[in-house]
Structure formats: C-alpha cells, structure tokens
Amino acid sequence: MSDVQRYLLTVGPDRGKALDIAQDTAKRLESQQTSLIEVVQSLGEFINDEDATIRARTIDYLSQVVGQLPPTFLSRQQIQVLCQFLCDRIEDGGAIGGLRKLQGLGRFNQEMAITTFRALLEHFQDLQLRPQAQRLQILELLNDLMSKHRNALKDLGDQSVVGITDLVSGEKDPRNLMIVFSVLKVVMVEWEISGHAETLFDSVFCYFPITFRPPPDDPYGITAQDLKSRLRDCIAASSYFAPYAFPQLIDKLDSTSPNVKKDVLQTISACARTYSISTLSSYSVTLWDSIKFEILNVQEEDLAEEALVSLQAIAIRLSQGTESTDLKTPIARFLRPITKECNGQLREPQHKQAKPVGQILSALGIASPVAFFLIVKAVIPPLNTLYQDADGIGKQRALLEVLVQLLDSAIAVYGTPSIPAPTSTIENPLVPFKDRLFELSSQALMSTAADEVSFRVVALKALLKLCLLRKYLQNNEIGMAVQYFDEIVLLEDPSGKDDLKKEAIQALVELSKIKPDLIMNITFPAFMAKLPYSSPANNQDYLITLEGLAQLSVERFVSDTLIRRLLNRLDAVLQNDGSSAYPQAILSTLHYVLSQRDLPQDPNLQSYHEKLVVGLINRVVLASIGQNPMTALNEDTTLEILGRIATMIIRALDEHKQKSVALQVYSLFAEEGTFIPVPFRKDTPRLQRSTMILSTSLMAGVGKSMALQYTDVDNGSIQRLLAELVRLALAESVPPIRRTILRQIGLITNKFLPAQETKDVFDYLRNLISGLQETTTLSDNAVRVVFWEAKGLVLRLAQIEEVLSRLLWLLSDHSCGVASARGFGLLLAPDEIISKENGANIRLLAKQKVFNICIPIIAKDFRNAETSIKPNYLIALSGILKYTPTEVIMQELDILLPLLLQSLDLEDSDVKAATIQSLSIISQESPKAVEGHMGSLVSRLLKAASDPKTNSTSVRHNALRCLRVFPGRVKDSTLLPYKNTVVRGLLGVLDDPKRGVRKEAVECRAAWINMDEPQSE
C-alpha cells in the first residue's frame, strides 16, 4: 500500500497518525529513498476522484509532506512545479495549505507569488459563498503573500488593488475581518491608490461603525476594540480618503448612540494625526463646526473630552513644522473661527455654553507654541475688556476661570522654573500683558469683599500660575504675591470659610519649591511674628500659622530654622502661664516637621536628640522633683506628645546611642542623686509617676536587643522588672499613668522578653488568672494586667493556645467576667507603642490564630452558659471580630451569624455598633449567607435604627447603613416580603433628632423603595 493510500485511510479516524505517515514520506524523500516525482505520481488515482473529500485529502497529504521537508530541500524548479500544480487545483481543499507552506520557502520567487495571487483572484470570486474556515485560510495565504512578497503584488499595481478589494468584499466574520483590514491597510499605505481611493475607502468604511459584540464565551479573543482600531487605521491610512471620510464621519456624528459618536471622534483624531497638513487644512473649519456641538452642548462628559482631543489633534497636526505666527497658515485659519466663537460665548460668561470655552482654549493652546500664540493674541485683549466691563462678580469669576485655564496651557507650553518645556523661538505671547494680568489678579484677590470666597480662590489660582510660569514675573513681583498669600493666611477673618486660606497655604508650598529664599525672607518672619509669646485665651489662630509653617518647611535648611525658632518660642511660652493647648500645638508642629524628614540620614539628628529628647525630658524631670518650676510640659497630655517625638528620634539613633538610652529609660537622663526612678520605690508622688509616660516612649524607641535599665547584667532579670511593673499597675489609679505602665508590661513581654522566657511569663500569667478566679473582690486593674500581658504574648504567638483558653475561662466568672469580656477587644487592637515601627513582635498570623482558636470555644460555651453570663461571650466575640480581617471572618459565617444576631439584642451600645459593623461587612461580601436570616435581621436593624433613647447615634447610623446594603445585593424575591415593613418602619426614623441619621434614613428608604423597579435601560 502506498503512503498516500495509508494516509487517506488513517486521516479520518486519526489525524495524528496520518501526519506521521506524511512525515515518513518526507523522511524518505530526504534520504532519497523516493523522489518527488514518484510521490506526485502516487497521487494519480486519487487526485481525480469524484469525491471532493478524497481529492482534498490527497492534496492535503502532499501539502503535509512539503511542510515536513527542510526549507532548502526543494529546488526552484520543484517548487515551481508544485506551485503550478497546487494553483491548478487551488479549489480543492488542502491546496491553500500547501501554497502557504511553499511561499514560505526561500526559493519561492516573485513569479510564483504572482501565479498564486492570480490563481486566488481567478478561482475565488465567490469567496463569500464559502465557509468561514476556508475563507480564513485563503485570507491567511493572501496575508502571507502580502508580507513576504509585497513587491511582487505591488508591481501588479491597479490589478492587485482591484483584485484584493473585490476578493475580500462582503466579508463579515470578525476573525477574517482582522486580516482583511491589515491587508487593505498595507495597500492603502504603500500602493499608488489615487485612482482607487473611493473604492478602497468604501471597502472599509462600509464596516463603520463597528457594532460587533463578542459572544459571551468569546472563543476567538477578538474584541470590538480590536476591530475598531484596525478599521480606524485603515480609514486614517491615506490623505486621499479625506473627501470621503470627513463628510461621512461628520454625518455619523449625528448618531444617537454615544458609542458611535465616541468612535467617530476617535477616528477623526486618528485621521488628523496622519492625513497631510494641506488635506486636513481644507476640512479643519468644517470639522470644528461639527465637533463644537459636542463640547458646547455637552450631554456626556466623556464625549466632550473626546471632542476636545480631536480638536487638539487637528491643532497639533496643523502646527507641525511651523513656527510662523502668520495669519495665513493652516493653523491660523483653523483657529480663527474658534477664537471668534469663544470670544462670542464669553460675552455671557455664566451661561452653560461659555463653561467649555476655557477647556477648548486650553486644549488648543497646549497643542503648540504657535497655537498658544495665536489664541492669546485673539482672546486675551477682548477677555480683558469683558472683565473690565463685567457687571457682576459672577461674570468676572467665570472670565477669570478662563484665564486660569489659559495659564495652564501656558505652563504646559513654556514650563515652570523647575520643569522647563521644549524651547521654542516664539516668544511667550503673554509677555505684553504681564503687568495687566498681574494687576488684575492681584486686585481680584486683595481688593474684593472678604466673603466672595469662590471668586478670590480663582483669583489666587490665577496669581499663583502667573508666579509659576517660567521666565515671566520678576522676583519682586513674585515676592508681592507671596506677601498677599501670607496676608490671607494670617490676617483674614477666620470665621468658618477657610477654603481661601487652604489655597493660599498650598500656593506658598508650591512656591517654596521654586523660590525657597522668598519664603524664608518674607513668609517666615511674617508667620513667626504672628505666633504669640504666651498662650492666648480662647483663641486658636496660632494653629493656622503653625500649620502653615509646618507645611512650608520642605527644604532642609528651612525646616532646620523652623525647628530652632520653635524651640526658642516654646521656651518663652513655657515661662508664662496659660492654656497648655498652645505649647502642645508647638510640640505637635515639631513632631510633624521631624516626621517629614529622613531622620536616620539627618546630620542634625544628634542635636535633635539633645535638645528635644534629653533637654525637654530633663525639664520635666527636674520640675517633677521641685527643682524647676512646673510648666505645661508636666501635664500628661503634653508628655504623650513629647513621648511621640522622643520615640521617633530614638528610633533613628545608632545602636550605640540607643544602648545608652535603654539604660536610662527610668532615670531619664537625670544626674545621679537628683531624680529617683519610679520602679522599686514606694509612695512616689503623682508628678513623678507621670514620667513613666516618657519611660514608655524611650523603651518603644530602642531596639529589641537592647538591655533596659534594671534588666542589665548587674541589676536583675526582665521578669523581676515585669513583676515590679505589675505591682505598680495594680496600685495605680490615675488612668493615663496606669495605661502607660500597662503598655510597658505589654511591650516588654512582647519585644524585650527572650523567647525562652515566655514560658515562665506564661506561668506567672496563669497564676495571676487563677488568683482572679479564686478571690471575688479583685480589682479591675488585675484584669487589665492579665490582658495586657496576654496581648504581648499573643501577638508574638507565644503559648497562644494556653493563654487564650485561660482567658476564655474568665468569661464565665461572675465577678470578673464582664471586664474580661471587654478585655478581648484589647488583644488585637492596634497600639501606638506595641507596633511594628517600634520593633514589636507582631506575627502576621496572630489575628487569624486568635480567631480560629476563640470562635469555636465561644460558640460552644455560649450555648451552655447561664443566661446571665451569655452576654460576656458576645462582647468578647465583638472585641475579636473588630480587628479580624474580613476574609478570615467569612470562613466561619455559619457559626458567627446566629451569635451576631443575638448580639443585636444586647444593650451595650459599643458591642451593638461593632456587631452591626460586622454584619454590614458580611452582607456586603457574602449576601447569600444572610439570606436565610433576613427576617430577624430586618426587624432587629429597624429596632436598632429607631429608638434614639436606647440606641446611640452611631448604632442608629450603622444600622441604617447595614439595612441599605441589602437591596441590590440580596435577591429581590428574598427582600420583597420585608419591603413594606422597612419603608413604613423608616418613616419614624426620618424624624430622628440627628441630621446624619436622617440623611442615612432617606438614602436607605430610597434604596428599598426603588429596589424592585426595573433598572432604567
């Protein structure tokens, strides 16, 4: 049996095996066991078979054999023969495949390409009657010829233009069209097509606009966008198309579909980018006349944007290669009607159609220096006149806004001092108007009634842009602007309207980047002079000044000066009595300024440490033992701010310095014999106990490997210090001091305790806990100690299961159950001292672990608990959920939901608010989970939203938020039975005493009212 016979028998059932047979033949050809002639002859009896399938398979066999041969195996003559052979039988399936393989061979020449091409044209005039797959193959062959043998086809000239357009016309399949478009684009770009422009154009434009929508499973991976961009490339391929393209595109701009309009505009932009300048120029005004409608009568924002892009594309193209400001250039002729229209619209600057004028001018102004020049010359003088004659501030504001937009394009064209733009020989056309524009915006800003805030904001923007424009204002003029901005920040009436102040500070910040010296010399002294030397009564104006100073200190030498001056001012202020709010604000400013610096690299770090940490702490300590006068520094709140500064600076210190700080965490840099540290001491006065706040922050700042005071080799172990801190905490009754001692316990357990000692600390903790359960009168302080210590262990995942199970036992305790339940809210809460930044041991899995360990136990114990202590479990649950990531919560919904629903019946408003929060998240993330509970959810949430006497504002607020989540997420059929209940139930809430709650109720009610209405369109 010959190979071809075997092939024909196998290819039906097993194509893979058949291909092996073809490969066999190829191998034998290669090793010269058989010859090409023999192979072709062997086809003889099948190639003329009546059955088209057999004929096709026979040719396919030959094609496969050719495909398996090495690229240089066949001689030119052999290829020639095969090519002719296949072309003769081109209509038989398989021939196209063979030709595709042949044409890829190096010896396939131009003549053969032409033969093949002609055979295609001749035999496939009925192409569109054939099935898609065959058409695709033919088009692919055409595409191959186009890319490999382009010159051969090109030499055919008109013949190939007409041939190809005829061949592909009527194609409808998106896969085939992708090829058709790319083949045609080559013809359009590379062939001489002047005689066939219309035919070619029509052959592609008939597909415009593309409305193809890929089938849902999208098997081909072709999107409408793919087709649109290929088609667009064709339409934009040649200037010859302009006479056909523009009129038809403009026509299609009247479409009612926004998608079509968008496509049209994008196509116009594409044409503008590629058509020749002279061609584009003859349509530019017509285009403007049609496109402007989309901008002036804006219906859809993004269409207007698109239209602006088109105008800009035209302007960019028309100004290419010209620096001439002559009025006869294409760009000038394009811009003339535009500036005329804009000037006309600006006569009524508050009308709707005047609004986009600024956008048009700005988009076109950015296009090129020439365009900007022409626009400014045409628009600025009338704008100035209109502004002068305007009969109201509203009008002036609208005109100023246009100016601001023009200045934006000026900056885009000419740059700022820090961002230079490409150079142009055209002088900035705004130069002749410099004095007028400066005067106009200065006056608008400074000589307008103070309550015209929005007008002045625009004026301020204009003035700022003038200052930012490169090579425009003189230094002294910018200096005046800076003074104006200063004045606004410092002098304006601070009653409520701080929009302008914010803008002014922002402007100064901008200017500080390009003109730091002006800020240093003008703004700084002015601001410092406004800071009082003693705490003002009942007046916080200094805050704005301090905020301004802080934001302006971007440059290092500016912030150095600021830090020095603020410290001096703080000194002075502390000497006078008065509210502590002012010195605290100064400290906060210092904190802010330092936090903006890269402290570890800061050359002044050492001096910050000495002045701010050691210096200020010294003052506190000396005052606490009566050697210095008491000041605002000694107040607990001030100490916390000072502590934050200290932590930040110490974190940046090198290891050596940190070591010495660590050894003074309790003696606080005091000289020996003056201040006696708080630990290991009895009956310490309150003022001195407050210094523990500072000890905590020093401890937070040093690295975890440092030996703390009292834990270094000579002085004892960490555990001894911990025990002492526990003693202090148990006895402490002043809340801020107690909290700081508790934090130290947590921090030491978590950060400084060596891993091998966690077991001992756990044992200690266990004893504390059993102590709690035995005695009935133990103070809340003991519960606090237990939970802070537990927090330290849990976060580092040390003995976590034992710790948590001990803590969970406490929930059933009658005396300390409630306090313990609340303690669970502490375990995972973020803490500013026990934090990653401070080197605490916070393991990623801690939250998930706590959740996974606690939830099953809580669920089980809750079921078996006495009624009176059941709430404890729910409170603990809410404390854990508050800080558990949503993904983790979602894993246990079945257990959680019943518990959460019961929590809603508790009276505790914190727990209720937190529960509703969790429920909202669950409903949002997994609406299916709550479907089954809709009835009880709706009635409980309505109850929580209603009664302002029992439910706090935040509970009511959250309940409404949660209720609003359901419509749209949960199936309508599930919600419908409750619709009336909710809509009626919320009627009362519409009269809630709180505005925020009412607002939420209105929204929630609207969502339920509209829920089952069909969505519009």
Added chain:
Amino acid sequence: MSEVLNANPTIRNASDLPSRRRQGNGQSSKTPSGLFATTVPSSAYIPDPFLPPSSDSDESSGDDDSVEPIDEQEIYDLISPISDPEHPLTLGSLSVVNLPDIHLTPTFPEKGSASPLTTLTVLITPTITHCSLATVIGLGVRVRLEQALPPRFRVDVRIKEGTHSTAEQVNRQLGDKERVAAALENGTLLGVLRKMLEGCENLET
C-alpha cells in the same frame, strides 16, 4: 424631550451654592487642626475597652442629647441635587431651587410640641418662563420630599410667582393629589423622574 427648550441656561458655581458648612457657626473649626492630627496614630483614639461604654466621656455622648431640627438648608440639600430633565446639571446649580424660596411654617406655632405639624412650601423658578418641563420638575421635587420627610410635613410645591407663563395651571396640577398619583402611574414619566432623582443617591456615599 426631542428638542432642548433652553439650550444655554445660566449656571451657578457649585461652590457658591448654599451649604451647611458655609453657614456654619464655626463648630468644626474648634476641633484640633487636621494637619497635626496626622502626627497622632489613629490607634491612640481607640477607647480603653475596659471602661464601660456609658461612662465614655468623648463628645459623641454629649452630642447625643442635642436635637438638630429639620431646617430649610436640610430641605435644600434634599432637592438641590435632583438633576434637570434637560441638562446633566442639578436644580441647585440652575437656580431652579433656591434656599430663600424654601419656607417651613409650623401649623400650630403656639403649641410648641417637639415634632409639630409643619407646612413646607418650596417655590421653584423655571429657567425660562415657558418651560413645559416645569410640571415634571415640580413633580420630581414633590416625590423626593414625600419620600424623604416624616409624615408630619405637609409638602406644597409651587412655581414662584411671575416666573412662568402658565404658573397657575402648573400649580393646580402639582397641588392635586389625585393628579399627582395618576402621574406616578405613568411609566415613561416615572422613568424620567427616576433619572432625575438618581443624582441624589450617589452623593451621600
């Protein structure tokens, strides 16, 4: 809505519309400045979980007692984001609804109860005197207010005197409960109304 009746109306700038913040009695400016608040980690504000909630002394509990009555500004905030059926612009920015044209009058002022019956009158100003959409706009305002206000309010929406050629006729239509109800049965009209009210919902979140 095939033809736009007033293609080029005057527009007020959003920042110039009356808002509560602008009228403010400086309440918000008393809280510590925004910039330095960033120096305090948010965790510092988490209340001590051991303290029972009733005793927490922060401002929220103090706030809970004060009553914020429904005032004209609140009514304005409810209706000004409604969009015009002709333009993608709000009734507020087109000055169709204006704060001074909203009036709240207690029905029995002498009684002084906590939630008195109140009559609310809203006067709307069409952008042009022959605007045939005035009725639709009035209807939109009315529907919004009826959905958003508690039942003790009597809502009266009218065309402002001298701003419309057929004001009387429109007012009669808007005041007639049955005609309003009938209008709301009309599917097309309902579609237009829903589109107008869409803007109100998104603003809040």
